[in-house]
Amino acid sequence: MSAVTEPAAASATPTRPTEPSKAKVTLTWITLVVIFGGAAWLSNAKWSEITDVFTEGWRYLGLMGEGLFQNPFSEPWSGYWTLAFERMMESVYMAWIGTMIGAVISIPFGFLAARNVSGPVTVQITRAFLNLIRAIPELVFAIIIMLPVFGFGPVAGTVALGVGAVGTLGKLTAEALEGIDPGPVEAARASGAKGLPVLRWAYWSQVLPEVVAFWLYRFEVNIRASAVLGIIGAGGVGQLLGQLFGQREWEQIGITLAVVIVVTLIVDAISGAIRHRIIAGSGQHVSSKEKAEANL
């Protein structure tokens, strides 16, 4: 304190810098409030019914809990647990195969959409195509093509997930390819390599870890997306959830949601660990770096 007052007394102009005007900030806040209020009104939501969330919510939560705390080995409950687990695994399988399909198809598109691999016209066309796929939800693919062709069931959902994954994976692969070190490419060219060998040994080997991490990430996303597809009859745990909510079987809903949460968390943990291992390498020097950061 004293250190501040002394030089202030010594210098002739002890003025504080003037505070910047707050008009802009106030105006921004007013705009945001107006947008929010307008949207809340235009959304046609019956806001008075929001109290139901708390009154009904507790009752249903209690019913769900009741289902969870029944002896899982006694009669109807053991069947509920098995059914939920079987359907959830079906969702996991759908997500996995869908990701595989998407990954395989996205590789050539990734190369075609990378500026340092393909010509500008090819890049623009491929990017537009990938954006188109990204903008259409999987649900729409499933409705338009997959259900009429494959019929109701998990295969339709799987193919829809695969096609949907091409957009994101292709874009991410292209971005990874654009970020590579040009050194190895020059080296490969200098040693006389042309065409595919350059792509395989100079481009692809540099992006492989990153791309595999994207695939695993997409797999995690697809597990959630596969639940959505179930609602229109494309298999998996979503189909079961749709039926249960229709019949208001709250005990069984509780069990099914618990299975969904646990399986998703386990798959996320495994996939996340593999992703970190792939990106970070063997992990010895990285772990010491992380420790150093944690100490800060």
Added chain:
Amino acid sequence: MTSEVTTAQAPVTQRPKKPAPSIPVIAGLVLAAVFTWWAGHSMGFSLRPLIENWSNGWVVIEQFLSPNWPFIWRVWDAWVETIAIAIVATFVGAGLGLLFAFMASRVTNRSGWLYRATRWFLSVLRSLPDIAYVLIFVALVGVGSLAGILALILFNIGIAAKLTSETIDAIDRGPLEAVDAAGSGTWSRARWAVLPQILPNYLSYFLYVFELNIRSSVVIGIAGGGGIGQVINVQFSRFEYENVSAIVVALFVVVLLIDQLSQYLRRRFV
């Protein structure tokens, strides 16, 4: 070929030995192959219908190729509703997400148990798909946009909190040290040392969440959460594919426009 050239010039040069194949990688690949086979087998995966039943699909695709354009304007209310739902859910969800983000980072939350509890809560929140939230809220408050808004809010909290807390973890520690040295408390520390640093990133996450909400409007509506998805659901169940395709194309345009708008806002403010 290259090895011949080099050995001819310098007899001592040896090619480096090929590294031995890594056992964990091979085991992992075998495991992935087995899992793929098992997954495909257990759901009876086959691409044969793609060739055999192509004509079934073609009938629907043909209807899709002649969209009923005027229908887009007939459901004007549903479009407004979709955008309004997305705006409300983004404001509330991303706002609460910011609060949870501060609680889910070691930098701003110095209470060990609260930090762990928040992380745990957020990962449970994220593990459920958006459709599950819509189903829950439709059961609680009935079919309509309120259910959609509430479901999207929960869904948005998870995403916004995860992205923002990761940004908080990576901030520059200088301002933190400064406010700590000045003896600030938890709130002013978060407000004056952390928030100004993460604000640009947070704004771009905010816009990203808004885009996601527009994209998921189809899902929300099909499960009974209001908006344009509900129209798609009704038209789909009546097999009015021309109407569905007009809406899908329009939705694509809306998503593109919002992408452009948020890119502009990002450039402007971030």
